[in-house]
Amino acid sequence: MSMHEFDQESEELVQSVFEYALDRLRNEPPLDGxxxxxxxxxxxxxxxxxxxLGGTETLRRYVDHLAPASISADHPRYLAFVPGAPTKAASVFDLVVGSxxxxxxxxxxxxxxxxAENQALRWIADLADMPDSAGGCFVxxxxxxxxxxxxxxxxxxxxxxxxAGMERPARWAVVAAESAHASVDSSARVMDVDVILAAVDGDRRLRGDAVADAITGRPAGTEVFAVVATA
Structure with a gap:
């Protein structure tokens, strides 16, 4: 198979990939493990x-061994980590985008x-009742x-x-609930900022008074620039 030419071997591999993808989309997803x-x-x-290995052998090893060793995120019983519930149209469009x-x-x-991304972001921003100036990108x-x-x-x-003509504080900090995701702490380390933990109530909710207490009790020279809220 040539790297950049579409030859007979490429044709056969593409057809095999299409057949696998079609079978995967038609049937209930396997849970695997x-x-x-x-x-x-x-x-x-x-x-x-x-x-x-060649494309055909690579696909065989994926189908026979690698895919079954990975949990399908679109399976109804996949209830942990990152949920996945793509429509069939979304899944097949990955083939379009990838190619x-x-x-x-x-x-x-x-x-x-x-x-297209901006239109999708605008739709999400409108659902959250955010202003026209809101924007972003998918990560x-x-x-x-x-x-x-x-x-x-x-x-x-x-x-x-x-x-405002103010100097930078000695330290920046973010207030986060005791139950905050571990990525908040790792992000703070990457940014070289501090994390001030706020207590949650009996229902594991972060409330305004706990945030106020955390901000009031911050070390001297430290300013809070964000609050990571949890429901």
Whole structure:
């Protein structure tokens, strides 16, 4: 198979991929489950070889061993970690997007995709009753979303202090509930900011008085730029 030419081997591989995808979309998703590294090594063997596996053999190892060792996020019993409930149309459109080889990082090279993303974001913002000025972008998951949100919040807090002629505080901090996701703490470490924990009530809710107490009790020279709220 040539890397950039569509030859007979490419044709056969594409047809095999289409058949697998069609079968997966037509039928109920398998639940499957994890296997140990030792079990997978015995079944799959080495996947990076001097001669390469070839597309057909790679697909076989995926179908026979790798996919069954991974839990299907669209299975009705998949109730943990990241839920997945894509429509059939959304799943099949991944084939379209993947084969199109597009980059949606800027308007210059991906105006069509950025336009579509902005419309989806506008719909979500309207559902949350956010102003017309609200915007954003889709990220890979909650951890990156928390990091992006906290970086944005600190930037805005710093901008406001600078505009007001105020110096930067000795330390920036974020107030978070005791039950906050671990990504809040890891994001704070990446940003070199502090996390001030606020107590939750008997129903595991973060309430305003607890946030006020956390802010009031912050160390000298520390300013809070964001509150990570939980329901």
């Amino acid at each position: 994890p296997m140990s590294a030792e079990e997978l090594q015995a079944l799959v063997g080495e996947t990076i070889t001097p001669a390469g 199109s080889s597009l980059c949606g990082s800027t308007w210059l090279d991906g105006a069509g995709m950025v336009f 890979t998951g909650g951890t990156m979303a928390n990091l992006s949100a906290l970086v944005t919040a600190r930037h805005e807090a710093d901008r406001k202090r600078t505009s």
